[in-house]
Each structure stands twice: as C-alpha cells, then as structure tokens.
Amino acid sequence: MTLKYLIQKEFTQIRRNAFLPKLIVVFPIMIMCVMPWVMNMEVKNIKVTVVDNDRSTLSQQLVHSIEASNYFIFKGQQPTYRAALQGIEQSRADVVMVIPQDYSRDMTLGNQPQVFIAANAVNGTKGAMGGAYLTQIVTARVSPDLATMQSHVSTLFLYNKNLNFKLFMIPALFAIVMMLMTGFLPALNIVGEKEAGTIEQINVTPVSKWAFILAKLIPYWIIALFVITVCLLLAWAVYGITCVGPLALIYLLVMLLALFWSSFGLMISNYSDTMQQAIFVMWFFVVMMLLLSGLFTPTRSMPSWAYATTYVNPMSYFIEAVRTVFIRGGGFSAIWHQLLALLCIGSIMATWAVFSYKKNS
Amino acid sequence: MKQFISFVIKEGKHILRDKRTMLILFGMPLVLMLIFGFAITTDVKNVRTVVVTSSMDHLTQQAVDRLAASEYFTITQVVATPRDAERVIRSQKADMAIVFGPDFASKRSGVQLIVDGADPNMAQQWTNYATAVMLNADASAVNTKMLFNPQLKSAYNFVPAIMGMLLMLVCAMMTSISIVREKEKGTMEVLLVSPVKPLMIIIAKAIPYLVLAFVILVIILLMARFVLGVPLVGSLFWIVVISVIYILLALSLGLLISNVAKTQLVALLLSAMVLLVPIVMLSGMLFPVESMPRVLQWISAIIPPRYYIEAMRKLMIMGVGIKEVAREVLILVGMLALLMALALAKFNKRLE
Amino acid sequence: MNAIEVNNVSKSYGAVKALDDVSFTVGKGEVFGLIGPDGAGKTSMYRILCTLLLPDAGTVTVDGFDAVRQMTDIRRRVGYMPGKFSLYEDLTVEENLQFFATLFGTTVEEGYDSIKAIYSQIERFKDRRAGALSGGMKQKLALSCALVHSPSVLFLDEPTTGVDPVSRKEFWEMLGNLKERNITIVASTPYLDEVRRCERVAFLDQGRIRGIGTPDEILTRFADVFNPPGIQHDHAETLSQHSEPENVIEVEHLVKAFGSFHAVDDISFTVKRGEIFGFLGANGAGKTTAMHMLTGLNQPTSGTGRVVGYDIRTEHEQIKKHIGYMSQRFSLYEDLTVAENIRLFAGIYGMDDKEIARKTDELLARLRFADHKDTLVASLPLGWKQKLAFSVSIFHEPGVVFLDEPTGGVDPATRRQFWELIYEAAGRGITVFVTTHYMDEAEYCDRISIMVDGKIKAMGTPDELKRKYNQPDMDHVFTYLARQATRSSD
Known part of the structure; x- marks a missing residue:
C-alpha cells in the first residue's frame, strides 16, 4: 500500500520539475523527426574525377556512362593522375578513375584493358562501395562477358526492398530513446535525493527497500510506454513505416529494456555521490553498450572477443529482436531467446538496484 | 602570481x-580507441548463408564449395524451397540465401540471391x-587501389572523431560544471569578492582542464x-x-555554458544536449554529412568539431600539407575568436 | 568618515521586493548587527554591499568607494562570508585554509593569531577532507577561512548557525580583537546573546528597516519578535502524574568507532515515556552519530540499546515504524506541496486515504496553515518549514521523535512557537529526544545530558545541573563542561 503513495510522489516530482516533462515529450519527438535523416550511412554523392589518357571515342563513352550514373557526381577530368590525387587531398573528389593510354586499341583488339581506380578510403565503407560501383560500370563497358554473367545473378532484397536506411534505423532509435529516457533520468534520481538530504528522512521510515526502489522504477516504465507509443506513431505518421510483426512484442521488448535501464540507472545512482559522477559513469557504460550492440555495425563482423560481449549486452539482444519483429515480421518463436535473455539481465539488475540501496550502514 | 598558482x-x-570521474576521463579514450580500432568493423565476415537447391549436382556443389571456402560466408544449411529459406532468414538463423535454379548445371544461369535487406549497406x-x-571474377578489367587506408580499417576514420568528441567534452563540459559548482556552493561569491581579478579566476579554472585535454x-x-597502427603521416x-x-574553443564554449547555467x-x-548530441550526430563523426538533408547540413556547418575532425582526418591520415586544411583552420580560428569574445563579454563579474 | 553608507537602497526580484528604501550608516571600527527573520532581505543587502549585486535604486559606499562604479577597490578591501558558504569538500582542512589565505594575499602563518582560538580546535584534523567534518566543524573552518586575512570591512552573514555556544563565544571574542584593529564588522545572527555583543543593530523585516539602535533598545522595542515570554514549564508535573512511566529508550555502553576514533565512547542513559530529553554537546561531541544509531541509520560498534522496546542492532526496521525523525538538514520534499508531503509520509506509515485526509485538515487547522495546503514547501519561510517538518514527523503518533537541531537559524519568535508544538506533542505522550545549540531551549527540557568528547559528562534536570555545577544558567553549565573537551570532531 505504501507503494501507492511513493509512486504518487515520484510522479508529482517529475511533473513539478521545470525541465523533465518537456524533456519527456519533446525529446522522443526530436529524436524521431531528426535522427532518421542523420543516421543515414547510405553511401551516395560520391565525387569522381577521370583521367583519360586515351582520349578516344571509346574512352569518352566510358566517361559518359559515369556521368549518366545517378550514383556518382561527376567532377570533370584532370590531365594527370597527380593532379587528380591533389583533388582528393583537397576533398574535391573521392574517387579517381584512370583510363589507360591503349584503352581503345585494346578494346578493338579484344584484349582486356586495365582501368585503374583509386578511392579515398579514410572512410572505409565509402571507399569500398564507391570502388565497387565504379568497377561495375567499367565492367559492363569493358568485358561484356562478365557483364552477362552478372546479369544471371538476380538479387531479391527481403523486408527492405528499397534498401531504405530509415527502416533499418528507426527500430534502433527506440533503443536509443529508451536508454536516454529510462536510463539517465533514474541515474540522477537517488543521487538527487542524496544531495537534497531527503534520503535520510526516507531511511528512518519503515519503508522497505523493495517498495522504495520499485516506486522509483515504475514511473519510468510508464514513461517508457508513453514514449514508445509516441515513437511508433511518429514512425507511421512521418515516415509511413509500421511494424510488420506483432506490436505487442515490441511493447514487451520495450518494457524489458526499460526494466534493465531503469534498474541500471538507479544502481549507478545508489553508488554515486554526486550527479556529475552518476552522469559520467552512466555515459561510459552507455557508449560502450551502444557501440557494441550492433546498432551501427553488424555484431557478426566483430572479432570474437568483442562478439562475446554481446552475450551480456541487453542492447544487443534488444536491437536484434526489435529489428526482427519490426522489419522482418518475426513472431515470438523468432525472438524468444532474446526475450528470455532480456528478462534475466533485467531481473538481475533490478535485484542489484534494490540491494545496492542501503538503508543503514 | 602566487594567488594564481x-x-x-x-x-x-x-x-x-574525484577518482571515479578521473577513471572515466582516462578510461574513456582507451576504451573508445579499442572499440573503434578493433571491434567496430563493417567487414563482410561470417555471413550465415542458406543454400536452396532441389538437386545438388556437381556444378552446384562446386559453387557452394567456393562460397564455403571464402572467409566471407558460412553455409549454415541446405533447404529445398525459397519459402523455407525465407523462414530461416525471418527467424534470424541466416542472413542470406542462394537459390540455384533446377537448370543451374546445364545453362549456368538462374541464380538468385535472397538477402536480408534490413541493413541496406551490408x-x-x-x-x-x-x-x-x-x-570467380579474378580476371577483372579494373585495378582498384584504396588510398590512405588500404586495409579499410575503421580506426583511420574514427581516431580524429574520438579526438574531436573527447576534447570538446573534457574542456567544455568539465569547465562549465566546475564553474557552476562554485556558484551553487556559494564559494564563487567569496572568490568574486576577493582581491583576485575575475578574469584570473576563470583562466585559473581553465588551465588544469587544458592540461588534462592535452594528456x-x-x-x-x-x-x-602504436596500438591501432594508424600512421600519423601529417605534421x-x-x-x-x-x-x-580547438581546445581553447571548447573552453570558451564551457565558459559560455557556465554563464547561462545556474545549477550543475x-x-x-546543457552540455549534453547542446554539445554532445550534435557533435556525435552532426559532425560527420559517425554519419557522413553529405548524406544528410540540406537543412541538417547547414546546422552541421556551425558545429566546430566538424571542421576539427575534417582537418585532423586530412592531416593525420591523408598526410596533406597545412595548405590543404587552411579553410578548416581559418573557420576554427574565426569561431574561436567569436566564442571567446562572447564568453569574455558575457562573463558576469557580479551575481546576476 | 563612515565606513559604510547606505542611502535609500531598493532591490526587487521580479515582483518580489527584497529591499525597500533601506538606509543606514556604519562607523569605522564599529560592530554592526543586521538582524531580522529569514527572508527579510539580509542576504541581498550583503551582496549589494559586496558589489555582487547592483541596487535598483539608491547609493552605497563602502570605505568611501561607490559600490556600483568602484567595484575593484571595494573588493580589494572587504571580506565576506556568505550565509550558505561551504568549503571545498574535497580539499583537506589545511588546504582550504591555505587556499583562502593565499587568495586574500596573506599566509596562514601571518593570519594565525587572529584565528587561533577557533582553528586550534580543528587543527588536529588538518589532513582530513572538509567533506568528512561534521556540520558545526565545517562552520568553524569556514570562520577560520573568513578571518584569516584582515580586511578593512568584514561582512558575516549568519556565521554561527549550527555552532555550539562555547565556540560562538570564542568567535565573538575574535571579532572583538578585530575591532581593536579598527576593522569594521557587519554581522547578522539569530542568537540574542550575539545581538547583544553588537554596538548597534538594524532590524530588517520584509525588506524595510524597522529600527536602528543599541541592541537593548531594539530588543526591547521589538520584544514580541526577539524576546517572547518564556513557555510555562509545567510539563514535569504532568509527567510525574504517571505513576511509573516505562523506559522508551535504554542505552548501555554504546560505542561507535570509525577506525581508532571513538565518535561515541561508551554512553549509557534511559529516557522515559513522555519526557523531553535534551541531548546537548559541542560540535563534534558525537551527538549526531549517537542519534543515527538510535534511529537505525547506523550500526553500533559495541554496546546495546533498545528504542520503543526493540533492539537497535537487530530490529532497526521495527524501530523505524515507531519513531519520528527530523534532521539538521530540512527534510521535506521541497518540490511537493504541504498536503502532498503530509500525504506521502502518512502513506509510508500505513495510513489510509480517509484517515490521511481527515488528519491533514485537522493538522493544518491547528497550525493555521489551511490556506497554504497547496503551497510548494520550497516557497515557505524557514520557520514554517521547520514547524511543518516537525508536525509531519509526529503525524503517525510515534512513541518517540528524534529532533536533530530542529531550530538552527530560526528567529526567536518562531522558535518559541516550535517549542509550543513540542510541548503539545509531549503532552500527548510522545517522547521527545532533541539536540540544540540554543541554551534557552535547553532550559525547556525535562532532562538533559551533555556530551563531551563522545562521553556523557553530565545528566539531570536543568535545575539539578545548575545546582551541581554552581552556575547561574544552562549556558554557563554548558560552557563550563565543554571547555574541558580535549578533542573536537566526530
């Protein structure tokens, strides 16, 4: 019964705060409206310059086919490779294609000419993909045999037919919003009471540890429900993206993630002496978990030691499961072991949060 | 001078x-460098592949063997119909399926790749x-060279970004918090009333963070x-x-924040919302600026770390001369002059 | 020439008028008191004098310099100790002192004579971090830091809040020495004995000067505020009517050690039902530590104790059901309203909605608070907050209520009202266990113990103690005993 009064108190305090209610409403909207545009790792607008050492009709045809491609921005020709490289150093070009001197002669004789491509690979993905696309265009021109063979291989992209990055990132954004809303706010909560001195008053009351911690957790779960609903609605209204799988599973996943983050936040809060400390420690763990979660890069590409961390990283379970349900339309059977893992990690964390709260020393 | 020291x-x-904060401050660069240097890659590796074939003849087997032999693909199972394959992908047991048509052997045709398109780049x-x-396209007509980063390591791209983020964070966030803490605790009143010049107070506050940022x-x-093997080719x-x-610029920003903020x-x-989020998201650290919509590109144009990261990438990784980064340096110097002037003009010598 | 001239100064924050047409002068070398209740505008006045705030209207000169135009000159000449002054908690005692000494262009050695009386009490803890000191000790360190240099004008905003009577006396003796060096001092204080030590005082109330004169003039003129009639002390008689009251608190050989340091060193005492027990002691004598053990916030190192019949070592959660507690730091939620705070704490003690609603109305009516039911606690004056906090701490009718310096920084009239509430509670059979640094409050208690160096040095009714040590009042008893202390810290 005391739980009721404690929860009421937490809500009143959140409501009274000059900043928090705005944050809870505005932040998910901001994230959902801006981030999908930002978190676009699509490689496009690659700037190409060409060094045509052949200057023949055939070589000009090759240049035109690059000009015609939507994928590249054609940045004109350079007289020498050296000049073109300078263009890369000054960020005027990303890729240089060098057509050899004997290009048209080799082509008419039936020899395979060697076209040289140099890509700026400081950003590895961009370099590799730019190189690969340019190679495709050149191959289509230079060796028709290979091109026909290529055309025998057809590709069907499942679930995300237009290879839309927003579809890929939006479920991951749920994870980020949850992390910020249900992780950072609780991390500041108990430390706040410590700094205000009210925690001492609570400690001399008969309120049980469980009731006190639970009363602090529950408001954040309700906030999580509210926030995820806003996110789902925005995904539909702004981007026309809806969940393919059962919506109830998304809610279940979100609640389990909220269980983890809110407990984790309170646990950090219990161990911290100042808000600054709480934020810094929280931030450290958040960055690590986020980077190793597979949100940006596939976990399976990681070296084995890094991949091993995903077994204890709730973010990685959540992101895999939420993408399966939201994008691929997987059901309970597809994600049951992620659910189980999240439940376990969440419960352990909640128990830890309760026991790290010391009513007497 | 003695007072200042x-x-x-x-x-x-x-x-x-503050041991915990220290640990985080020094642990953060180490951990970030290790994660970005080793763990974060977009290499094609261990792609779980399902083979779909109704008749496993010799040629099909050869193609499958070739896939399995490459380090990129792992054949997880063989199923009979594309529908089965899709089910496997949906339940996240595989990433990709290769469907060999029944006439694959005779005509060398009819191969379909069914790919989980959730992650477009991959x-x-x-x-x-x-x-x-x-x-087996070895006899390519194209000879490709990856400049500056032949092994396509992501660390090359991220090291400058980590520098941009951490220096900003340490200087701006820590300085602003430490000034505001004095305000909150009431010690700032005593410091202001003391004979020490207000400007000296601020400079003295900034120096340790300057040193810290340098370390x-x-x-x-x-x-x-030495750990990631990124060649520091530039000057x-x-x-x-x-x-x-850049550090001075970050300190000025921190000072500005401390003028606005009343509590820690x-x-x-403020530091998190105004600094951290835009830096991580809009500076081109993780996501390329040129892929963003025009409006966001404009916003990113006023974010200082964008120019710092850009300049560092060129200097450190590409090894260009100072002439090639003159634009970035000029913009940074301009921003520094503006922010510092603003911070000093806004600095409150009184309490309001 | 006057050291300070304040002419028609006004200052508003939005619609709130903090200072309204304030004028006064302070002569060179004078000790001037600026007194008045919480929220009277004292702090704003100090800040304007220190050039930290600009007045909306009026002129201020300090040492002949204009506070608006000649900021740098004034800052070079004044010393200021703000009301909420706190030290750098992560620096040691010595580092704090050294820093402030250097800041004011002097050294600890040079300034040592002027702070010796107080600093010598904490000097043995010079390597300890300021954050680890008790509240009163911090205040002493803050005083040392403020006095280590010799400015020509010194502003002290309630410098002795939470400091024990002996140290307060020493502090004012130090101010006396400064005066001999022709230093002008402006100080504010809620303690009447300190007001009397000023040469002239100005009484500030709601932003206006009500009167300026000698302490006696002002204290007589505003006797209703400063010198309310004492409370009728007939409680002891009602107590004795109970034939044989049981013991609510029993403590035997209680010890709390932090490493080799015994904060509480073998204390034994009993408190009977309905008694008002005054638990006195100098800063750092171990009062708060002892109280924390009794309320189950801390485990004792050795010894036994029972509170309302439960063992303090094993049954602390049981104890918590039957006690009330109000701490040094104000202990209600500032961002909740009056009613919401009552509701929360009542709910924690298991009352149901109906009972809460009924008793809330009853309580608010009794406190004449009904109009402020939905006011945020943060916006209440300090005295009201303390009364409310006390009422909330006994709302569930506990067997015993622990009050840790409940009236620190509160003006005399409000303190009197507060004690009326205590008497009322005691009359209902609630045992009151209270610590205080106001010796007039000590006289209100049924029985008193005085702790020195972690041990109980004396115990008995105020009259018994006065007789035993042959002293005229509790203040002298306390000073007599506390001067025997050999250590000072907890």
Missing part, C-alpha cells in the same frame, strides 16, 4: 581527488561479395600510432597547433 593547484586537486556488400565469389590528446595519439606540429585552437544539473544537461 595556488588557484591552479586547487583546481588540479579537485580533478585528481545487404549490398553481401551481394557484391557473393556475386564476385560465385563468378588525453597525447594518449589518443600514442594509442593510435605533428600542425596537429598540435590545431588541437590547441542544468550545466550537465
């Missing part, structure tokens, strides 16, 4: 005594790799060179000079 020493003690790369492996910079550079002199400009919590949230 004792002031700096006092600030240094504040930093050194889906395309898997397709490229699978096609290349199956066609972190050195740690990052050393780790980049070390200019790397340091530009970093100092507000300073924290």
Whole structure:
C-alpha cells in the first residue's frame, strides 16, 4: 500500500520539475523527426574525377556512362593522375578513375584493358562501395562477358526492398530513446535525493527497500510506454513505416529494456555521490553498450572477443529482436531467446538496484 | 602570481581527488580507441548463408564449395524451397540465401540471391561479395587501389572523431560544471569578492582542464600510432597547433555554458544536449554529412568539431600539407575568436 | 568618515521586493548587527554591499568607494562570508585554509593569531577532507577561512548557525580583537546573546528597516519578535502524574568507532515515556552519530540499546515504524506541496486515504496553515518549514521523535512557537529526544545530558545541573563542561 503513495510522489516530482516533462515529450519527438535523416550511412554523392589518357571515342563513352550514373557526381577530368590525387587531398573528389593510354586499341583488339581506380578510403565503407560501383560500370563497358554473367545473378532484397536506411534505423532509435529516457533520468534520481538530504528522512521510515526502489522504477516504465507509443506513431505518421510483426512484442521488448535501464540507472545512482559522477559513469557504460550492440555495425563482423560481449549486452539482444519483429515480421518463436535473455539481465539488475540501496550502514 | 598558482593547484586537486570521474576521463579514450580500432568493423565476415537447391549436382556443389571456402560466408544449411529459406532468414538463423535454379548445371544461369535487406549497406556488400565469389571474377578489367587506408580499417576514420568528441567534452563540459559548482556552493561569491581579478579566476579554472585535454590528446595519439597502427603521416606540429585552437574553443564554449547555467544539473544537461548530441550526430563523426538533408547540413556547418575532425582526418591520415586544411583552420580560428569574445563579454563579474 | 553608507537602497526580484528604501550608516571600527527573520532581505543587502549585486535604486559606499562604479577597490578591501558558504569538500582542512589565505594575499602563518582560538580546535584534523567534518566543524573552518586575512570591512552573514555556544563565544571574542584593529564588522545572527555583543543593530523585516539602535533598545522595542515570554514549564508535573512511566529508550555502553576514533565512547542513559530529553554537546561531541544509531541509520560498534522496546542492532526496521525523525538538514520534499508531503509520509506509515485526509485538515487547522495546503514547501519561510517538518514527523503518533537541531537559524519568535508544538506533542505522550545549540531551549527540557568528547559528562534536570555545577544558567553549565573537551570532531 505504501507503494501507492511513493509512486504518487515520484510522479508529482517529475511533473513539478521545470525541465523533465518537456524533456519527456519533446525529446522522443526530436529524436524521431531528426535522427532518421542523420543516421543515414547510405553511401551516395560520391565525387569522381577521370583521367583519360586515351582520349578516344571509346574512352569518352566510358566517361559518359559515369556521368549518366545517378550514383556518382561527376567532377570533370584532370590531365594527370597527380593532379587528380591533389583533388582528393583537397576533398574535391573521392574517387579517381584512370583510363589507360591503349584503352581503345585494346578494346578493338579484344584484349582486356586495365582501368585503374583509386578511392579515398579514410572512410572505409565509402571507399569500398564507391570502388565497387565504379568497377561495375567499367565492367559492363569493358568485358561484356562478365557483364552477362552478372546479369544471371538476380538479387531479391527481403523486408527492405528499397534498401531504405530509415527502416533499418528507426527500430534502433527506440533503443536509443529508451536508454536516454529510462536510463539517465533514474541515474540522477537517488543521487538527487542524496544531495537534497531527503534520503535520510526516507531511511528512518519503515519503508522497505523493495517498495522504495520499485516506486522509483515504475514511473519510468510508464514513461517508457508513453514514449514508445509516441515513437511508433511518429514512425507511421512521418515516415509511413509500421511494424510488420506483432506490436505487442515490441511493447514487451520495450518494457524489458526499460526494466534493465531503469534498474541500471538507479544502481549507478545508489553508488554515486554526486550527479556529475552518476552522469559520467552512466555515459561510459552507455557508449560502450551502444557501440557494441550492433546498432551501427553488424555484431557478426566483430572479432570474437568483442562478439562475446554481446552475450551480456541487453542492447544487443534488444536491437536484434526489435529489428526482427519490426522489419522482418518475426513472431515470438523468432525472438524468444532474446526475450528470455532480456528478462534475466533485467531481473538481475533490478535485484542489484534494490540491494545496492542501503538503508543503514 | 602566487594567488594564481595556488588557484591552479586547487583546481588540479579537485580533478585528481574525484577518482571515479578521473577513471572515466582516462578510461574513456582507451576504451573508445579499442572499440573503434578493433571491434567496430563493417567487414563482410561470417555471413550465415542458406543454400536452396532441389538437386545438388556437381556444378552446384562446386559453387557452394567456393562460397564455403571464402572467409566471407558460412553455409549454415541446405533447404529445398525459397519459402523455407525465407523462414530461416525471418527467424534470424541466416542472413542470406542462394537459390540455384533446377537448370543451374546445364545453362549456368538462374541464380538468385535472397538477402536480408534490413541493413541496406551490408545487404549490398553481401551481394557484391557473393556475386564476385560465385563468378570467380579474378580476371577483372579494373585495378582498384584504396588510398590512405588500404586495409579499410575503421580506426583511420574514427581516431580524429574520438579526438574531436573527447576534447570538446573534457574542456567544455568539465569547465562549465566546475564553474557552476562554485556558484551553487556559494564559494564563487567569496572568490568574486576577493582581491583576485575575475578574469584570473576563470583562466585559473581553465588551465588544469587544458592540461588534462592535452594528456588525453597525447594518449589518443600514442594509442593510435602504436596500438591501432594508424600512421600519423601529417605534421605533428600542425596537429598540435590545431588541437590547441580547438581546445581553447571548447573552453570558451564551457565558459559560455557556465554563464547561462545556474545549477550543475542544468550545466550537465546543457552540455549534453547542446554539445554532445550534435557533435556525435552532426559532425560527420559517425554519419557522413553529405548524406544528410540540406537543412541538417547547414546546422552541421556551425558545429566546430566538424571542421576539427575534417582537418585532423586530412592531416593525420591523408598526410596533406597545412595548405590543404587552411579553410578548416581559418573557420576554427574565426569561431574561436567569436566564442571567446562572447564568453569574455558575457562573463558576469557580479551575481546576476 | 563612515565606513559604510547606505542611502535609500531598493532591490526587487521580479515582483518580489527584497529591499525597500533601506538606509543606514556604519562607523569605522564599529560592530554592526543586521538582524531580522529569514527572508527579510539580509542576504541581498550583503551582496549589494559586496558589489555582487547592483541596487535598483539608491547609493552605497563602502570605505568611501561607490559600490556600483568602484567595484575593484571595494573588493580589494572587504571580506565576506556568505550565509550558505561551504568549503571545498574535497580539499583537506589545511588546504582550504591555505587556499583562502593565499587568495586574500596573506599566509596562514601571518593570519594565525587572529584565528587561533577557533582553528586550534580543528587543527588536529588538518589532513582530513572538509567533506568528512561534521556540520558545526565545517562552520568553524569556514570562520577560520573568513578571518584569516584582515580586511578593512568584514561582512558575516549568519556565521554561527549550527555552532555550539562555547565556540560562538570564542568567535565573538575574535571579532572583538578585530575591532581593536579598527576593522569594521557587519554581522547578522539569530542568537540574542550575539545581538547583544553588537554596538548597534538594524532590524530588517520584509525588506524595510524597522529600527536602528543599541541592541537593548531594539530588543526591547521589538520584544514580541526577539524576546517572547518564556513557555510555562509545567510539563514535569504532568509527567510525574504517571505513576511509573516505562523506559522508551535504554542505552548501555554504546560505542561507535570509525577506525581508532571513538565518535561515541561508551554512553549509557534511559529516557522515559513522555519526557523531553535534551541531548546537548559541542560540535563534534558525537551527538549526531549517537542519534543515527538510535534511529537505525547506523550500526553500533559495541554496546546495546533498545528504542520503543526493540533492539537497535537487530530490529532497526521495527524501530523505524515507531519513531519520528527530523534532521539538521530540512527534510521535506521541497518540490511537493504541504498536503502532498503530509500525504506521502502518512502513506509510508500505513495510513489510509480517509484517515490521511481527515488528519491533514485537522493538522493544518491547528497550525493555521489551511490556506497554504497547496503551497510548494520550497516557497515557505524557514520557520514554517521547520514547524511543518516537525508536525509531519509526529503525524503517525510515534512513541518517540528524534529532533536533530530542529531550530538552527530560526528567529526567536518562531522558535518559541516550535517549542509550543513540542510541548503539545509531549503532552500527548510522545517522547521527545532533541539536540540544540540554543541554551534557552535547553532550559525547556525535562532532562538533559551533555556530551563531551563522545562521553556523557553530565545528566539531570536543568535545575539539578545548575545546582551541581554552581552556575547561574544552562549556558554557563554548558560552557563550563565543554571547555574541558580535549578533542573536537566526530
């Protein structure tokens, strides 16, 4: 019964705060409206310059086919490779294609000419993909045999037919919003009471540890429900993206993630002496978990030691499961072991949060 | 002068005594460098592949063997119909399926790749790799060279970004919090009423963080060179000079925040919202600026780390001369002048 | 020439008028008191004098310099100790002192004579971090830091809040020495004995000067505020009517050690039902530590104790059901309203909605608070907050209520009202266990113990103690005993 009064108190305090209610409403909207545009790792607008050492009709045809491609921005020709490289150093070009001197002669004789491509690979993905696309265009021109063979291989992209990055990132954004809303706010909560001195008053009351911690957790779960609903609605209204799988599973996943983050936040809060400390420690763990979660890069590409961390990283379970349900339309059977893992990690964390709260020393 | 030195020493003690924050401050660059250097890659590796074939004849077997032999693909199972394959992908047991038509052997045709398109970049790369492996396209007409980063390590791209983020964070966030803390605790009143000039108070506060930022910079550079093997080809002199400009800029930003914020919590949230999120998202650190919509590109144009990261990438990784980064350096210097003038003009010598 | 001239100064924050047409002068070398209740505008006045705030209207000169135009000159000449002054908690005692000494362009050695009386009490803890000191000790260190240099004008905003009577006397003796060096001092204080030590005082109330004169003039003129009639002390008689009251608190050989340091060193005492027990002691004598053990916030190192019949070592959660507690730091939620705070704490003690609603109305009516039911606690004056906090701490009718310096920084009239509430509670059979640094409050208690160096040095009714030590009042008893202390810290 005391739980009721404690929860009421937490809500009143959140409501009274000059900043928090705005944050809870505005932040998910901001994230959902801006981030999908930002978190676009699509490689496009690659700037190409060409060094045509052949200057023949055939070589000009090759240049035109690059000009015609939507994928590249054609940045004109350079007289020498050296000049073109300078263009890369000054960020005027990303890729240089060098057509050899004997290009048209080799082509008419039936020899395979060697076209040289140099890509700026400081950003590895961009370099590799730019190189690969340019190679495709050149191959289509230079060796028709290979091109026909290529055309025998057809590709069907499942679930995300237009290879839309927003579809890929939006479920991951749920994870980020949850992390910020249900992780950072609780991390500041108990430390706040410590700094205000009210925690001492609570400690001399008969309120049980469980009731006190639970009363602090529950408001954040309700906030999580509210926030995820806003996110789902925005995904539909702004981007026309809806969940393919059962919506109830998304809610279940979100609640389990909220269980983890809110407990984790309170646990950090219990161990911290100042808000600054709480934020810094929280931030450290958040960055690590986020980077190793597979949100940006596939976990399976990681070296084995890094991949091993995903077994204890709730973010990685959540992101895999939420993408399966939201994008691929997987059901309970597809994600049951992620659910189980999240439940376990969440419960352990909640128990830890309760026991790290010391009513007497 | 004596007052000034004792002031700096006092600030240094504040930093050194908060063990947890220190641990995070120095642990963060180490961990970030390790994660970005080793763990974060977009290599095509261990792609779980399902083979769909009704008749496993010799040629099909050969193609499958070739896939399995490559380090990119792992054949997880063989199923009979594309529908089965899709089910396997949906339940996240595989990433990709290769469907061999029944007449594959006779005509060398009819191969379909069914790819989990959830991650667009990876889906395309898997397709490229699978096609290349199956066609055995060694006799390519194209000779590709990856400039500056032949092994396509992501660390090359991220080291400058980590520098941009951490230096900003340490200087701006920590300075603003430490000034606001004095306001909150009431000690600022005493400091202001003391004979020490207000400007001196601020400079003394900034110096330890300047040193700290420098130490972190050195740690990052050393780790980049000797642990991650990133070649620091550019001029070390200019790397340091530009970093100092950037650190001063971050300190001015921190000072500005401390003027606005009344409590540590507000300073924290302001630094996080106004600094951290835009830096991570809009500076081109993780996501390329040129892929963003025009409006966001404009916003990113006023974010200082964008120019710092850009300049560092060119200087450190590409090894260009100072002439090639003149634009970035000029913009940074301009921003520094503006922010510092603003911060000093806005600095409150009284309480309101 | 006057050291300070304040002419028609006004200052508003939005619609709130903090200072309204304030004028006064302070002569060179004078000790001037600026007194008045919480929220009277004292702090704003100090800040304007220190050039930290600009007045909306009026002129201020300090040492002949204009506070608006000649900021740098004034800052070079004044010393200021703000009301909420706190030290750098992560620096040691010595580092704090050294820093402030250097800041004011002097050294600890040079200034040592002027702070010796107080600093010598904490000097043995000079390597300890300021954050680890008790509240009163911090205040002493803050005083040392403020006095280590010799400015020509010194502003002290309630410098002795939470400091024990002996140290307060020493502090004012130090101010006396400064005066001999022709230093002008402006100080504010809620303690009447300190007001009497000023040469002239100005009484500030709601932003206006009500009167300026000698302490006696002002204290007589505003006797209703400063010198309310004492409370009728007939409680002891009602107590004795109970034939044989049981013991509510029993403590035997209680010890709390932090490493080799015994904060509480073998204390034994009993408190009977309905008694008002005054638990006195100098800063750092171990009062708060002892109280924390009794309320189950801390485990004792050795010894036994029972509170309301439960063992303090094993049954602390049981104890918590039957006690009330109000701490040094104000202990209600500032961002909740009056009613919400009552509701929360009542709910925690298991009352149901109906009972809460009924008793809330009853309580608010009794406190004449009904109009402020939905006011945020943060916006209440300090005295009201303390009364409310006390009422909330006994709302669930506990067997015993622990009050840790409940009236620190509160003006005399409000303190009197507060004690009326205590008497009322005691009359209902609630045992009151209270610590205080106001010796007039000590006289209100049924029985008193005085702790020195972690041990109980004396115990008995105020009259018994006065007789035993042959002293005229509790203040002298306390000073007599506390001067025997050999250590000072907890």
